[in-house]
Amino acid sequence: MKNNHMKSLSLRWLLSTLIAVLSSGCAGAGSNRLVAEGNIGTTVSAVSHYGKGIGIGDFYINGQWGGVLYDGWGGGGATVCCVSLPRTTNAPTMVTVKWETYRTAVAEERWHEATIPVHFSVPPGDGDGLKVHFLPGHRVEIWYARIGLWDPEYPGPPYPRPPAPDYVPLPDEKPEPVKGK
Numbered sequence: 001m002k003n004n005h006m007k008s009l010s011l012r013w014l015l016s017t018l019i020a021v022l023s024s025g026c027a028g029a030g031s032n033r034l035v036a037e038g039n040i041g042t043t044v045s046a047v048s049h050y051g052k053g054i055g056i057g058d059f060y061i062n063g064q065w066g067g068v069l070y071d072g073w074g075g076g077g078a079t080v081c082c083v084s085l086p087r088t089t090n091a092p093t094m095v096t097v098k099w100e101t102y103r104t105a106v107a108e109e110r111w112h113e114a115t116i117p118v119h120f121s122v123p124p125g126d127g128d129g130l131k132v133h134f135l136p137g138h139r140v141e142i143w144y145a146r147i148g149l150w151d152p153e154y155p156g157p158p159y160p161r162p163p164a165p166d167y168v169p170l171p172d173e174k175p176e177p178v179k180g181k
Contacts, residue, residue: 039084040084040085040086042127043128043130044067044080044081044132045130046059047133048069048071048074049073049133049157050167051164052164053072056068056099058100061142067080072164073160073162083130085130088124089120094115094116097132099111103167106175117142121144121155122145127144130142131145131149141156141157
């Protein structure tokens with residue numbers, strides 16, 4: 001019993017230390033060595049617009065892990081750190097997003113990749129992180145804004161509201177099983 005308690009305390013200490021170290025990388029301070037000169041570190045949250053019956057396994061932005069969305073409708077609650085962005089945006093800021101979708105009803109997993117621009121509604125450093133939108137047709141958009149995903153004034157795709165529609169497979173994907181049989 002005592003051994004399990006010590007393991008639990010050690011794990012809590014390790015997790016809190018890891019969170020503190022990762023959070024320091026997102027501060028964007030001039031002396032921060034985790035972010036390249038001329039860049040800022042920013043957090044990432046994501047939301048899925050796919051529908052029911054599909055989830056997003058891991059996703060990455062420029063090789064940095066961004067998280068997991070188990071459900072194909074909604075999300076945005078978890079925020080991870082960090083992705084590096086330029087401090088100034090004189091030219092379009094392009095990022096590469098790689099993500100895995102899975103459909104348990106048909107045992108199908110796929111990786112997707114897209115290089116896309118970041119949409120800035122405020123200058124880098126003035127927002128509250130990147131918002132990744134996974135859209136039907138395996139499209140993706142990224143927004144950097146001061147306003148949260150649930151705010152009606154949010155400039156990106158509107159937050160998915162219930163009820164979630166069924167996922168509609170693309171022609172090259174396995175069809176959904178017939179319900180009720």
